[in-house]
Amino acid sequence: MCCVEPNGERWNQPLTDDDRNLAEVPGRLTNQSALAAWPLLQRSRWVWEGNRLMAAAAWKSQSLQSALIAACLAVTAAVFIRLELLGALGTRLAYITLYPAVTVAAVIGGYRAGALATTFAALAASVWLSPLREAADWVGLAVFVVACVLIVGVTDAMHRAQTRALEAEAEAKLAGAIRESEARLKAVVDTAADGIVSIDGTGIIQSVNPAAARLFGYRPAEAVGQNISLLMPEPHRSRHDQYLRDYLWSGKGKMVRFGREVQGLRKDGGVFPMDLAVSETTIEGERLFIGLVRDISERKRAEERQQQLTEELKTSESDARRQQALFEGVFNSAPDAIVLADMERRITMVNAPFTRLFGYDVEEVAGSDDSKLYVDRAEWRRIGDHIFADTVEAPPVPQSAQFRRKDGEIFPGEIVVSGYSDQSGAQLGYVGIIRDVALERKREEAQRQSQKLEVIGQLTGGVAHDFNNLLIVIIGNLEFLEMRLEEDEERALLRKALDAADMGQRLTDRLLTFARRQTLAPERTSLNQIVLSLTDMLRRTLGPSIELTTVLSPSLWPVVADRGQIESAILNLALNARDAMPQGGKLVMRTSNMEIDTAPVDADLQSGRYVRLTVEDTGEGMPPDVRAHAFEPFFTTKGTGRGTGLGLATIYGFAKQSGGSATIDSDVGKGTTVDIFLPAEPSFGTAGSAQERMQQ
Ligand SMILES: Nc1ncnc2c1ncn2[C@@H]1O[C@H](COP(=O)(O)OP(=O)(O)OP(=O)(O)O)[C@@H](O)[C@H]1O
Numbered sequence: 001m002c003c004v005e006p007n008g009e010r011w012n013q014p015l016t017d018d019d020r021n022l023a024e025v026p027g028r029l030t031n032q033s034a035l036a037a038w039p040l041l042q043r044s045r046w047v048w049e050g051n052r053l054m055a056a057a058a059w060k061s062q063s064l065q066s067a068l069i070a071a072c073l074a075v076t077a078a079v080f081i082r083l084e085l086l087g088a089l090g091t092r093l094a095y096i097t098l099y100p101a102v103t104v105a106a107v108i109g110g111y112r113a114g115a116l117a118t119t120f121a122a123l124a125a126s127v128w129l130s131p132l133r134e135a136a137d138w139v140g141l142a143v144f145v146v147a148c149v150l151i152v153g154v155t156d157a158m159h160r161a162q163t164r165a166l167e168a169e170a171e172a173k174l175a176g177a178i179r180e181s182e183a184r185l186k187a188v189v190d191t192a193a194d195g196i197v198s199i200d201g202t203g204i205i206q207s208v209n210p211a212a213a214r215l216f217g218y219r220p221a222e223a224v225g226q227n228i229s230l231l232m233p234e235p236h237r238s239r240h241d242q243y244l245r246d247y248l249w250s251g252k253g254k255m256v257r258f259g260r261e262v263q264g265l266r267k268d269g270g271v272f273p274m275d276l277a278v279s280e281t282t283i284e285g286e287r288l289f290i291g292l293v294r295d296i297s298e299r300k301r302a303e304e305r306q307q308q309l310t311e312e313l314k315t316s317e318s319d320a321r322r323q324q325a326l327f328e329g330v331f332n333s334a335p336d337a338i339v340l341a342d343m344e345r346r347i348t349m350v351n352a353p354f355t356r357l358f359g360y361d362v363e364e365v366a367g368s369d370d371s372k373l374y375v376d377r378a379e380w381r382r383i384g385d386h387i388f389a390d391t392v393e394a395p396p397v398p399q400s401a402q403f404r405r406k407d408g409e410i411f412p413g414e415i416v417v418s419g420y421s422d423q424s425g426a427q428l429g430y431v432g433i434i435r436d437v438a439l440e441r442k443r444e445e446a447q448r449q450s451q452k453l454e455v456i457g458q459l460t461g462g463v464a465h466d467f468n469n470l471l472i473v474i475i476g477n478l479e480f481l482e483m484r485l486e487e488d489e490e491r492a493l494l495r496k497a498l499d500a501a502d503m504g505q506r507l508t509d510r511l512l513t514f515a516r517r518q519t520l521a522p523e524r525t526s527l528n529q530i531v532l533s534l535t536d537m538l539r540r541t542l543g544p545s546i547e548l549t550t551v552l553s554p555s556l557w558p559v560v561a562d563r564g565q566i567e568s569a570i571l572n573l574a575l576n577a578r579d580a581m582p583q584g585g586k587l588v589m590r591t592s593n594m595e596i597d598t599a600p601v602d603a604d605l606q607s608g609r610y611v612r613l614t615v616e617d618t619g620e621g622m623p624p625d626v627r628a629h630a631f632e633p634f635f636t637t638k639g640t641g642r643g644t645g646l647g648l649a650t651i652y653g654f655a656k657q658s659g660g661s662a663t664i665d666s667d668v669g670k671g672t673t674v675d676i677f678l679p680a681e682p683s684f685g686t687a688g689s690a691q692e693r694m695q696q
């Protein structure tokens with residue numbers, strides 16, 4: 001006997017350990033594994049045990065071959081024993097050993113063996129033991145056969161009764177096993193966390209477990225008997241019947257499969273996402289579909305949340321990248337040096353202008369405190385006091401400080417510092433924006449100097465003009481008087497007065513030049529020619545201890561200026577250089593063209609093209625306070641009678657009146673360089689107003 005599954009598959013083979021585990025631990029079933037376990041649940045351990053008993057009860061040893069062997073053996077043994085007893089018994093009791101032989105054959109081999117044994121025994125007896133010679137022999141044989149038939153019949157009846165009892169016992173055990181299996185299955189189905197719904201081939205719901213009832217909001221009794229499309233939202237609801245029919249007809253379609261995401265419809269109309277696994281089976285020729293459903297709303301929500309978070313993360317990452325790019329763009333393209341430092345004032349980041357300004361690379365300063373940027377620690381502390389002290393949020397104010405570059409050079413700067421903090425307000429450090437203001441200061445100083453000289457010029461110019469007028473009158477009258485005087489002694493006194501008046505006139509003349517009120521005689525001329533024309537005379541004047549060199553630009557633009565004033569300026573500068581080099585030295589005179597862009601900031605020039613005359617000596621140089629006053633009239637360090645202090649003043653005044661300027665670059669021990677800038681001739685430059693200014 002064997003058990004056959006409804007779909008015809010044989011399953012009476014012993015269960016594997018995996019099968020038993022699956023069948024005995026239903027609580028662990030997942031959606032897919034529960035479906036996979038469905039057939040296994042039906043052939044549980046007890047079912048298999050009943051099957052085994054049934055098989056044991058089936059007494060199938062009555063094959064003809066075994067019956068033949070049993071009969072042969074029993075009869076042969078009986079005949080042999082009886083022949084051995086011939087001496088003792090003779091022909092009496094010929095069948096005595098054959099009865100037990102038939103009985104044994106029937107008991108062991110069944111009715112077939114009994115019948116065969118009877119036949120063999122009858123034949124053997126009639127041949128060897130009791131030959132059929134007379135009627136009594138025939139009667140004896142007949143009695144033997146009848147008796148054997150009875151023995152075999154009784155034995156077989158007893159045998160059948162025993163078999164039935166065994167079968168009844170096995171069937172009872174099997175029925176119990178099936179009931180228990182069903183109860184277990186029901187318990188699994190009822191307690192399953194997932195919904196289980198079975199439908200027949202027409203889509204009518206056959207069973208609904210409590211989880212499915214809860215999920216869809218129907219009582220099991222309400223759902224059973226309804227079409228499964230009841231649990232589906234449109235458009236699946238309208239399509240389902242046709243879909244099922246097509247599947248049953250063609251076997252095509254995805255009716256049966258694990259883990260498919262679909263939508264379910266609750267009784268209250270709510271639609272929810274669910275995971276659906278469908279398996280198919282056949283029971284007594286009826287096709288049955290079993291669906292396992294699981295509400296995945298929560299999972300979907302979690303997935304959506306995750307998706308949203310991922311999107312937000314991506315957005316914030318790209319925002320952060322944009323911010324970073326923006327920050328780096330601003331940070332590195334800012335015109336000023338920017339330094340970022342932590343709360344301990346250790347540098348964390350610097351921009352490219354910082355490297356240009358201070359000469360330090362990022363690696364050289366990162367991690368070290370920012371004191372090395374300041375001229376000394378007192379200055380560093382002074383600036384530091386402001387960084388974190390401000391509790392009130394006020395706009396940062398620029399502070400002046402002295403900074404030090406990597407090469408040790410000190411420069412004046414302005415720094416704006418402000419603390420920066422994270423989103424929670426916790427201070428992270430400070431940002432310092434540093435600007436080199438050396439050029440600015442120089443420009444401001446040059447403007448101040450220029451304004452000061454202009455004011456002095458206005459004052460002295462007025463006085464010099466009046467004095468000049470007076471001197472003209474004095475000189476005129478003195479000359480008139482000289483013609484009238486006849487006494488030599490008187491004439492000599494008058495000559496002295498006239499000489500003094502002439503000196504006064506020269507002096508006022510120079511003052512008028514400084515005051516830019518000189519009557520100039522501008523002409524187109526070349527500075528190179530003027531320099532060359534003076535070199536012989538200059539060499540003689542300077543003496544052999546001073547080496548005069550000229551470096552003249554071959555393509556020098558011409559200028560329109562007063563030649564006499566230029567010559568006078570060159571002579572004055574050469575004499576100043578000589579005075580500054582009592583032990584001798586080098587004097588270089590250079591001419592060059594210059595665009596305004598390359599003009600020194602202290603020249604205070606308007607835009608245009610200029611010709612530059614540079615007079616450079618290797619003399620003692622000027623200390624800063626001398627340099628600051630050197631262009632002022634009557635400023636001299638040469639003592640009474642040796643210098644008037646008007647040389648540089650007239651050069652400056654002439655250059656300014658000509659539309660140009662003059663600058664001094666000098667340091668003690670490094671020599672002095674004086675530059676005179678004159679506008680290039682208008683056709684060669686844009687300083688077209690030079691001529692007009694000269695006419696003033
Ligand atoms: N080449 C120079 N080297 C060093 N110091 C100079 C040089 N040129 C001018 N000075 C300084 O500038 C001062 C003013 O010079 P400036 O030519 O105006 O007057 P001076 O030379 O003293 O007198 P003057 O030129 O009227 O004879 C000088 O007294 C001197 O101290």
Ligand SMILES: [Mg+2]
Pocket residue numbers: 572575576643646647648
């Ligand atoms: Mg001088």
